[in-house]
Amino acid sequence: ADWETVSLEQAPAHEAYSNLHMVREYILPVQVPDLFEDTVNGALLRVAKNMGMQVTGGSFSIRATGQRGMRVAGAAARQLFVNAAAKAWDVPASEISVEKSFLIHKATNNKAPFIAFVEQAAAERGELTPKLKTPEQYKLMGKDIPRIDIPEKVDGTAIFGVDVDLPGMKYATVRCAPVFGCEVVAFDASAAEKMPGVQKVINLGNGIGVIADGYWQAKQAVARIDIQFSKPDQINNSTEEILQKQRASLDEASAGSGVNEDYSHGDALREIELAARALSAEYQVPTLAHATMEPMNATALVQGEKISLWGGFQNPLRVRNFLIGNMGYEAENIEVHTTYLGGGFGRRSTIDYPQQAAKLAAAMPGVPVKMIWSREEDIQHDVYRTATVARLKAGLNEEGNPHAWSMQYVDKHDPADATLIHYDIPHQLVSYTKAPTHVPFGPWRSVDHT
Incomplete structure (x- = not known):
């Protein structure tokens, strides 16, 4: 294809765009024979569809969307066009070359653009494992090619x-419970409702939303609302107390209770006791929010039985499925428009913010409502890389090299191999304990690796 004529379009929220390759890498990260490729992909695509996995994340853009997706799709489409041209020109497909979106047969002086054969190509099925270009055949890969998205991001048109x-758009913001798991018990919005520009005050369950003529008006109004939230199960559940609970869990594991073995080889604990030199350390990391450059936001418009949403979503299909399963919309009445993301890192794979936007817009049918979280709300209501504690021990031999290694940590998450080391240490023990907390955990670049 001619790179200068290539454009990009966001895929709609639909099962057809489910991320098969992400599911496959986690469930079956091995190569299968070509004979079973179609069956395996079909089964895992069904899994991806059922999970609503139209996900952008996990650094899959290159190795999955690019290497396993676009390269394969491009090669298959190219062959379909070549076959269609060969049939139309009555020449062998092997004699047709492709150059900058044109099909060429030099011997007969035939030349035509892809679009001339698009109907014929679309009527056929492409190969599942087409022949890919070898590195010496590359015309774009490995070259300094301008990115399509850069100009609009530089000039501000993105x-x-x-x-x-x-x-006719209105603006909204929210104020949610300061403690996770709490709900609105009662609220007094009389003062806020009298403020200039305020249109609606809505109870969202775990917080209150205000719709106004402008964002600042909504933010000022929501701050004036007297809200009573339900009492948390543990009132004094501070960060320090969460860490103390984790340390107690590690202590119990050291005493032989509540330990979950992650990986074991040899006899690490005994070898550390007998080592020429033993080292030990406890590491602690704080709770981390994503703090994306663009705070959480989404725009929604409800028109009768139809709803449209706009925003930066890492999983638009999950947004659509929520609207179907939790708000009663029919799939054909939902439009999800995915924009650029002002930072995601996993945060925008969740649906709390589009969910709120949809509920707010439902309170004002026919009026588009843009909901924007304040930065304070953004930091306080994230899905976090939660605070955690880990204890490491190592035994060195007479030469000063590590001979035994032990690591205890709290709560195991994905990826499963994140806590395993890739060094040739003969005695290893990696184990974890569980210390549940009310603070929500979520995808956050290299979560378990950190």
């Missing part, structure tokens, strides 16, 4: 979620 602007 549309992020917060840039969405619709006729």
Whole structure:
């Protein structure tokens, strides 16, 4: 294809775009014979569809979307066009070359653009494992090719979620429970409702939302609302107390209770006791929020039985499925428009913010409502890389090299191999304990690796 004519379009929220390759890498990260490729991909695509996995994340853009997706799709499409041209020109397919979106047969002086054969190509099925180009055949890969998205991101024409602007749009913001798991018990919005520009005050269950003519008006109004939240199960559940609970869990594991073995080889604990030199350390990391450059936001418009959403979503299919399963919309009545993301890192794979936008817009049918979280709300209501404690021990031999290694940590997450070391240490023991907390955990670049 001619790179200068290539454009990009966001895929709609639909099962057809489920991320088969992400599911496959986690469930079956091995090569299968070509004979079973179709069966395996079909089964795992069904899994991806059922999970609503139209996900952008996990650094899959190159190795999955690019290497296993676009390269394969491009090669298969190229062959379909070549076959269609060969049939039309009555020449061998092997004699047709492709150059910058044109099909060429030099011997007969035939030349035609891809579009001339698009109907014929679309009527056939492409190969599942087409022949890919070898490195010496590359014309784009490995070359300094301008990115398509750079100019609009530089000149300000790129549309992020917060840039969405619709006729007659109102603005909203929210104020949610300061402790996770609490709900609104009662609220007094009388003062807020009298403020200039305020249109609606809505109870969202775990917080209150205000719709106004402008964002600042909504933010000022929501701060004036007297909200009573339910009492948390553990009132004094501070960060320090969470860490103390984790240390107690590690202590119990050291005493032989509540330990879960992650990996074991040899006799690490005994060898550390007998080592020429033993080292030990406890490491602690704090709770970390994503703090994306663009705060959480989404725009929604409800029109009768139809709903449209705009925003930066890492999993638009999950957003659509929530609207179907939790708000009663039919799939054909839902439009999800995915914009550029002002930072995601896993945070925008969750659906708390589009869910709130949909509920707010439902309170004002026919009026587009853009909901924007304040930065304070953004930091306080994330899905976090939670605070955690880990204890490491090592035994060195007479030469000063590590001979035994032990690591205890709290709560195991994905990826499963994140806590395993890749060094040739003969005695290893990696184990973990469980110390549940009310703080929500979520995808956060290299979560378990950190």
